[in-house]
Amino acid sequence: MPPVTRADVEAAALRIALHVRRTPLLAADLGGRTVCLKLEHLQVTGSFKARGATNAVLRLDRRPAAVVAASGGNHALGVAHAAAVVGATATVVVPESVPDEKARRLAAAGATVVRHGGEYAEAEAHARHLAEQMAAPFLHPFADPDVIAGQGTVGLEIAADAPECDAVLVAVGGGGLIAGIGTALEGGPRVVGVEPEGAPTLAAALEAGAPTEVPVHSVTASALGARSTAPLNLAIAQRTVDRVVLVTDEAVLAARDLLWEECRIAVEPAGAVGLAALLEGAVEAAAPCVVLCGANSEWVPR
Amino acid sequence: MPPVTRADVEAAALRIALHVRRTPLLAADLGGRTVCLKLEHLQVTGSFKARGATNAVLRLDRRPAAVVAASGGNHALGVAHAAAVVGATATVVVPESVPDEKARRLAAAGATVVRHGGEYAEAEAHARHLAEQMAAPFLHPFADPDVIAGQGTVGLEIAADAPECDAVLVAVGGGGLIAGIGTALEGGPRVVGVEPEGAPTLAAALEAGAPTEVPVHSVTASALGARSTAPLNLAIAQRTVDRVVLVTDEAVLAARDLLWEECRIAVEPAGAVGLAALLEGAVEAAAPCVVLCGANSEWVPR
Numbered sequence: 001m002p003p004v005t006r007a008d009v010e011a012a013a014l015r016i017a018l019h020v021r022r023t024p025l026l027a028a029d030l031g032g033r034t035v036c037l038k039l040e041h042l043q044v045t046g047s048f049k050a051r052g053a054t055n056a057v058l059r060l061d062r063r064p065a066a067v068v069a070a071s072g073g074n075h076a077l078g079v080a081h082a083a084a085v086v087g088a089t090a091t092v093v094v095p096e097s098v099p100d101e102k103a104r105r106l107a108a109a110g111a112t113v114v115r116h117g118g119e120y121a122e123a124e125a126h127a128r129h130l131a132e133q134m135a136a137p138f139l140h141p142f143a144d145p146d147v148i149a150g151q152g153t154v155g156l157e158i159a160a161d162a163p164e165c166d167a168v169l170v171a172v173g174g175g176g177l178i179a180g181i182g183t184a185l186e187g188g189p190r191v192v193g194v195e196p197e198g199a200p201t202l203a204a205a206l207e208a209g210a211p212t213e214v215p216v217h218s219v220t221a222s223a224l225g226a227r228s229t230a231p232l233n234l235a236i237a238q239r240t241v242d243r244v245v246l247v248t249d250e251a252v253l254a255a256r257d258l259l260w261e262e263c264r265i266a267v268e269p270a271g272a273v274g275l276a277a278l279l280e281g282a283v284e285a286a287a288p289c290v291v292l293c294g295a296n297s298e299w300v301p302r
Numbered sequence: 303m304p305p306v307t308r309a310d311v312e313a314a315a316l317r318i319a320l321h322v323r324r325t326p327l328l329a330a331d332l333g334g335r336t337v338c339l340k341l342e343h344l345q346v347t348g349s350f351k352a353r354g355a356t357n358a359v360l361r362l363d364r365r366p367a368a369v370v371a372a373s374g375g376n377h378a379l380g381v382a383h384a385a386a387v388v389g390a391t392a393t394v395v396v397p398e399s400v401p402d403e404k405a406r407r408l409a410a411a412g413a414t415v416v417r418h419g420g421e422y423a424e425a426e427a428h429a430r431h432l433a434e435q436m437a438a439p440f441l442h443p444f445a446d447p448d449v450i451a452g453q454g455t456v457g458l459e460i461a462a463d464a465p466e467c468d469a470v471l472v473a474v475g476g477g478g479l480i481a482g483i484g485t486a487l488e489g490g491p492r493v494v495g496v497e498p499e500g501a502p503t504l505a506a507a508l509e510a511g512a513p514t515e516v517p518v519h520s521v522t523a524s525a526l527g528a529r530s531t532a533p534l535n536l537a538i539a540q541r542t543v544d545r546v547v548l549v550t551d552e553a554v555l556a557a558r559d560l561l562w563e564e565c566r567i568a569v570e571p572a573g574a575v576g577l578a579a580l581l582e583g584a585v586e587a588a589a590p591c592v593v594l595c596g597a598n599s600e601w602v603p604r
Contacts, residue, residue: 023328026323026341027323028323041566044330115304226552263344264348266345266568297604299602301600302600
């Protein structure tokens with residue numbers, strides 16, 4: 001039996017239904033073809049991370065007084081939301097490089113924000129230390145079956161709302177979202193991972209056959225900046241992911257700008273990674289669906 | 303028989319289906335209540351105006367070589383889109399005060415943009431003159447049964463996708479959208495008009511029993527700045543609109559900012575007018591639906 005099953009994802013969907021949004025699809029002509037957009041950037045907290053975090057918190061053996069997480073920002077926002085659902089406090093460790101907008105939203109969500117280290121790996125080490133001191137559960141952003149099952153609910157909604165879809169394009173950071181969607185859609189549409197050239201975490205792991213450290217330099221780093229995936233996520237990806245394609249930061253920003261110009265959709269750079277692959281012609285599909293996974297950057301009206 | 307019937311709206315829906323987007327709904331908790339948002343700001347051209355303009359152009363007796371319109375900006379964008387559908391040129395007259403973003407998008411859409419006069423009424427007079435010179439059809443932004451039928455397709459989609467809805471909140475400029483939605487939903491959920499205090503066009507007409515000139519001073523003026531409605535729109539509103547409520551510019555901007563903060567939805571001020579009324583407690587409803595009708599202002603990522 002795999003570590004996360006479709007039944008786990010279906011159970012997660014019921015568990016979190018009252019606490020997250022069911023996000024809609026939009027069909028639009030972009031770059032000369034019809035694309036189905038999963039508007040997951042409209043999710044509560046501004047990214048899909050609320051799904052996995054909420055499922056994980058609701059799956060804990062006992063209702064916690066406090067939870068701890070490390071994150072580039074989006075998972076921390078999801079954990080702050082999940083903590084509020086059960087009346088717990090959230091302590092989140094983020095790298096010093098956390099974008100201002102993510103830090104601001106974390107504070108607004110009532111989380112205790114600790115800045116530590118230059119990137120995610122250092123933040124995680126410190127968060128695990130804090131969790132031990134506080135005797136509080138540490139919620140990993142991706143290497144957790146309950147988090148993966150929660151993220152997979154995005155896939156169930158795509159299957160229900162776009163049954164004609166033959167390929168789903170998913171941005172990959174640590175591999176939680178794609179492992180969940182892959183599990184949810186196994187035997188259905190192809191699941192294609194998309195990574196920035198400057199953060200090819202899953203591509204490197206698939207090639208090496210094991211989680212591999214990669215250097216991270218990308219405009220998407222605060223969301224997709226995990227240096228390495230985990231054995232759990234890799235194993236699921238090996239079974240359920242068709243392939244991983246890489247895109248440049250320039251293509252990502254062009255896709256972000258096109259979403260605004262043509263659809264009035266405002267995402268963070270990581271939210272446009274899947275569309276970038278499609279616009280670059282890197283994925284052949286008759287009815288592609290692109291997951292717009294996050295919108296936690298600052299946009300200002302003029 | 304009324305000047306626009308539900309059958310006219312249903313026919314419009316079929317006529318324009320291949321040329322506009324079917325926009326989705328999003329249910330979200332806002333201001334302590336669940337609100338159904340009609341994401342019409344994701345429509346092609348950035349507002350609902352593409353619907354009415356496309357229906358009107360496709361209903362012309364013969365395929366035109368050129369069409370002419372006057373507009374604060376959004377109807378002009380809709381007409382540029384509709385003209386492209388039939389391979390015609392679009393000449394659009396906008397007030398000198400047109401926001402830069404609307405002018406930029408009109409030029410990008412291939413329209414010939416003529417700036418004339420200080421507000422809509424002057425632009426319209428000049429556009430009618432140009433249309434006569436060019437022997438081209440003039441497409442009125444709201445006082446046209448085919449435009450109203452096209453805008454009404456928003457209402458059909460709400461009825462299909464949110465059958466539980468008991469009140470639909472619609473921003474009112476000249477009265478095209480609300481006349482269309484009122485026609486589509488007659489006998490169904492209440493249709494409530496919402497106007498800025500600084501542009502109470504329909505409220506004044508309903509009170510006087512006839513189209514009435516009002517002064518216009520509002521942050522929404524480029525979208526809702528018609529000084530007067532027309533007899534056609536007033537007659538439909540008298541029959542199908544429950545009532546009209548007024549909101550301040552401050553409430554409109556607060557609603558716009560809340561949509562961004564809580565939902566990562568970026569609209570122009572006029573697009574937030576309906577939500578402002580709900581947040582201000584001006585409308586009682588168990589299952590309200592708010593039409594987010596436009597997003598043609600500039601938002602910039604930082």
